[in-house]
Amino acid sequence: MCGIVGAIAERNVVEILLEGLKRLEYRGYDSAGVALLDSDGNLTRIRRTGKVKELADALHKEPVKGSVGIAHTRWATHGGVTEANAHPHFSSERVAVVHNGIIENYQHLRAELSAKGYGFSSDTDTESIAHQVHYELDQGADLLQAVQTAVSKFEGAYGTVIIDKLEPERMIVARSGSPLVIGFGIGENFIASDQMALLPVTRRFMYLEEGDVAEVTRTSVIVYDQSGQVVERDIIESDIEHDAGDKAGYRHYMLKEIHEQPSVVRNCLQGRLGEHDISPNIFGQGADEVLANIKHVQIVACGTSYHSGMTAKYWLEQYANVSCNVEIASEFRYRKSFVHPNSLLVTISQSGETADTLAALRLAKSLGYSSSLTICNVPGSSLVRESDLAFMTLAGAEIGVASTKAFTTQLTGFLMLTLALGKHNGMSDVDHKAIVDGLHSLPSKLEETLSLTQGIKDLAEEFADKHHSLFLGRGDQYPIAMEGALKLKEISYIHAEAYASGELKHGPLALIDDEMPVIVVAPNNELLEKLKSNVEEVRARGGIMYVFADKEAHFQSDKTMRVINVPHCAAAIAPIIYTLPLQLLSYYVAIIKGTDVDQPRNLAKSVTVE
């Protein structure tokens, strides 16, 4: 989704801005632009639709310089993908603005400002920020005051950076609902919507809080809270290890991230899983005391993270004896829900910034939950900062839009949460031992599963010309089938639907023919025989099946069924293991189709608008 980079320095900041934008490409976008202010007070702007490369080419063709600059990658919400709608937006060649989020009352502001003579040249909500700030400047305010007054008129969400040609010594930034981080250099300072953009220039970061407005000069940063008081915000040293620029020899980030799963799951377990049990307080300080009283879990998330929550529901109810509801964040936040006594709210998110999930957490604070826990991959993100407890998945930066290693580490975290809650709710010793042993074996089982790559590559050939597909699973493999279907549609653009296989005869059987591949996940569990009957139902109707199965499940390949044997594993970890072949299948189908695997069309990595 939209990305922001800003810099104020003595040197020319063009390359810093471009490198920052490149590092934000993974978030998904459709146009890019930069505005630069040079020492003679010239404000120049270059914008392009398409990739950052087009913008970089344009900037290298007609070199532009500036020691103050703002840059943006736009993911269209209001107004189509055109150069005129790309950021930065100007007001009369004086004020320049980049913005993430949505100004919901922009039509009202636009009408007011147009009536006052401010001319609009785009269809965006953002342009009203530029003109509103300009209007306040015209009333005699300086840039800081102008922004403070302007933001009080905005409804909706914004992370915004504003420069004024007449005040080249500072940039003003404001945050409400969309994350912004300030990066500290030596004699130069930076701004971004994601610390990833600034890793080549600094490791020292300050996250702005809701309602903050900050003045950033080359040598200082002053933060004002919502009431206009100067406030201190912590500066953190980032220890983020992975470099977004590094594909480690893989063709795509997604493939690299799929292959990293054994090692990141190992990281996730390290220091948290002892020989016979989990260590104390792995969900945060004081967590064990909080978890001891929990009788119900409400999980809220979006996308892939929602699927990990759905899987967790099976585990929490089967093994830990706590009831669990799972809901999509955008639904949860807009309805009245019932809060059970002694409930824990669990949000799951790779990015920690997904707008709906964050809004759901904020709403839940007023609803009477005993506590909130986030299972998240990005330290310092909004969900981590605003939750009572946090479990970091330690998957390292995930760049591919389609989530892979974040998902499997979330599931690893959930199995440990199952152990933690089960302890207080009568989990059997047998189940406890099975999960602990399963977790110990998980990294090596994941490694073994990656060896299926060649077989899956061959199989992918058979999918490339298909337009529809069906994924089937039962029990805790049903959410894995859903995740498999999501992966396939995200990166190969093949329509894919997932069904709990018991539902087949209630509709989807009508779709079965030899043009509709059916993918089945079939570990050797207590539902195997039921699943086999469902497979027969498909076979009887001429369906072509691809079955990922445990060897012991005794499926045989024949002309209507291709069987791919997945390494035998403990039942508790099977959903994590069976995720990998489905990720690989989507990846290799997308390769054959030639899609943009890491940045699939229309999608964004971090969805910071609702």
Ligand code: G6P
């Ligand atoms: C976007 C991403 C998905 C992700 C979802 C939730 O749609 O493309 O991969 O699962 O957001 O994101 P989160 O960061 O909250 O896990």
